[in-house]
Each structure stands twice: as structure tokens, then as C-alpha cells.
Amino acid sequence: MDIDLISKGIGLVSNTIATLKTLKDLMPSGSKKHDVEEKLTEAENNLRLAKAEIAKGFDYKLCQRHFPPGILLVVDEFKLKCNICGNVEDFG
Ligand SMILES: [Zn+2]
Numbered sequence: 001m002d003i004d005l006i007s008k009g010i011g012l013v014s015n016t017i018a019t020l021k022t023l024k025d026l027m028p029s030g031s032k033k034h035d036v037e038e039k040l041t042e043a044e045n046n047l048r049l050a051k052a053e054i055a056k057g058f059d060y061k062l063c064q065r066h067f068p069p070g071i072l073l074v075v076d077e078f079k080l081k082c083n084i085c086g087n088v089e090d091f092g
Pocket of ligand 1: 064082087
């Protein structure tokens with residue numbers, strides 16, 4: 001698997017969700033808008049879950065403080081930081 005191609009694909013899905021959110025904002029308030037908001041939140045959570053699964057496949061560590069889990073990225077020689085909540089953990 002090529003992580004650059006996967007990142008590009010995830011970026012396109014993220015952009016699509018952002019576009020749909022813009023369209024949702026143009027809808028009049030009401031129950032249909034609420035339904036669309038719920039579905040978009042569900043889509044965002046599924047995307048976070050997909051990112052976490054892919055990250056796990058590339059041996060990234062995951063932040064377990066919330067669900068879907070965040071991805072722990074290297075910020076210092078011995079520190080990892082969650083890309084969602086900012087939680088910092090030691091590693092090594
Ligand atoms: Zn976190």
C-alpha cells in the first residue's frame with residue numbers, strides 16, 4: 001500500500017464532506033436539516049475510524065482517550081501527540 005495515495009483519497013473524502021456541510025448550511029432550519037447534520041456527523045466519525053484503521057495498518061499508535069481513536073504522531077524524539085485531542089504520550 002502507498003500511504004501517499006491513501007492520504008490523497010482520504011483528503012478527497014474529507015473535501016467532499018466539507019462541501020456537503022456547506023450545502024447543509026444553505027438548507028432552511030428544520031427536521032430535514034437536523035437529519036442531514038446527523039448523517040454528516042456519522043460520515044465524519046466513519047472517516048476518522050477509517051483513518052485510524054489505516055494508521056494502525058501502517059503501525060501508528062492510536063490515542064485511546066476517545067472514539068473514534070486519534071492517531072498519535074511523532075512531535076519530538078520521545079513524544080507522540082494525538083491529532084484530535086492533543087494528548088501527549090511518551091514512546092520508545
Ligand atoms: Zn486523543
